[in-house]
Amino acid sequence: MSPEVTSGRGRFITLEGGEGVGKSTNLGFVVDFLRGQGIEVVQTREPGGTPRAEAIREQLLAHHQEPLDSDAELLLVFAARAQHLARRIVPALERGAWVVSDRFTDATFAYQGGGRGIDVQRIAQLEKFVQRGLTPDLTLLLDMPLDAAEQRLAGRLDRKGETRDRFEQEQRDFFERVRDAYLARAADDPQRMAIIDASGSLDDVQARITQQLHMRMTQWA
Numbered sequence: 001m002s003p004e005v006t007s008g009r010g011r012f013i014t015l016e017g018g019e020g021v022g023k024s025t026n027l028g029f030v031v032d033f034l035r036g037q038g039i040e041v042v043q044t045r046e047p048g049g050t051p052r053a054e055a056i057r058e059q060l061l062a063h064h065q066e067p068l069d070s071d072a073e074l075l076l077v078f079a080a081r082a083q084h085l086a087r088r089i090v091p092a093l094e095r096g097a098w099v100v101s102d103r104f105t106d107a108t109f110a111y112q113g114g115g116r117g118i119d120v121q122r123i124a125q126l127e128k129f130v131q132r133g134l135t136p137d138l139t140l141l142l143d144m145p146l147d148a149a150e151q152r153l154a155g156r157l158d159r160k161g162e163t164r165d166r167f168e169q170e171q172r173d174f175f176e177r178v179r180d181a182y183l184a185r186a187a188d189d190p191q192r193m194a195i196i197d198a199s200g201s202l203d204d205v206q207a208r209i210t211q212q213l214h215m216r217m218t219q220w221a
C-alpha cells in the first residue's frame with residue numbers, strides 16, 4: 001500500500017489460483033462475509049473492473065488469427081491494472097471501503113511469469129511502475145490438484161455452454177507452471193499470502209476461508 005493512502009484506508013483482499021479452483025464462487029462468499037460485519041465492500045476482478053479495463057480483458061481473452069506476443073500480453077494486463085487502480089481500487093480504499101478482487105498481480109507472476117516464461121524481474125519493474133508500492137493486504141491462494149480443477153472447469157463450461165478462452169485452452173504443462181509459480185510466491189510471502197486447500201466440498205473450503213479471515217481481521221483490529 002502506498003504511504004499516501006495508508007491512513008484511514010480500507011483493506012485490499014485478492015483471490016488467486018488456477019482455472020476452476022473456485023475463485024469466482026468463493027469471491028461472493030468473502031464479500032458477503034465482510035458485508036455481514038458491516039464493512040463497505042467493492043467487489044471487482046482482473047483483468048477488468050472498469051469499462052475500459054473490461055475492454056482490454058476482451059482483447060486478452062479473445063481468440064485471434066494473429067498470435068498475441070507475450071510482451072504485448074504482459075503490457076495489456078498492466079494497462080488494464082493501471083486503469084483499474086486509478087478509477088476504482090485506489091478511490092475505494094481512500095474512502096475507507098474494502099476492495100475484494102478476483103485476481104491481481106500474483107496472476108501476472110503466475111501466468112505471464114510461470115506460464116509464458118517472462119523474466120520475473122521485468123514483471124517486478126512493471127509492478128513497481130504501475131502500483132507504486134500498493135499491494136494487497138491479504139491474498140487467498142486457492143490451490144488444488146490440476147486434474148480435479150480441470151474437472152470443475154469442464155463442468156462449468158458444459159453447464160453454461162461456454163467455449164474455452166485463450167488461457168483456458170492452454171496445455172497441462174502451462175497450468176503446472178502457473179500453479180508452481182503461485183505456490184512459490186506464497187512460500188516467499190507467507191505474511192500476505194494464505195494457501196487455502198480448495199479441494200473438498202464448498203462448505204469445507206469456505207470454513208478454511210472464514211478461519212483465515214477471522215485470523216487476519218483480528219491482527220488488523
Ligand SMILES: Nc1ncnc2c1ncn2[C@@H]1O[C@H](COP(=O)(O)OP(=O)(O)O)[C@@H](O)[C@H]1O
Nearest residue numbers: 019020021022023024025152156200201202205
Ligand atoms: N468446493 C467445490 N466443490 C465442487 N464444485 C465447486 C467447488 N467450488 C466451485 N465449484 C464449481 O466449480 C466450477 C468452477 O468454479 P469457479 O468459481 O467458476 O472457479 P474459478 O473462478 O476459479 O475458475 C463452478 O462450476 C463451481 O460451481
Ligand SMILES: Cc1cn([C@H]2C[C@H](O)[C@@H](COP(=O)(O)OP(=O)(O)O)O2)c(=O)[nH]c1=O
Nearest residue numbers: 018019020046047077103104107108111167
Ligand atoms: C489478472 C490476470 C489474469 N490472467 C488470466 C488468467 C485467466 O485465465 C484469465 C481470466 O481470468 P478469470 O476470469 O479469473 O479466469 P477464470 O475465472 O476462468 O479462472 O486471465 C493473466 O494471464 N494475467 C493476469 O495478470
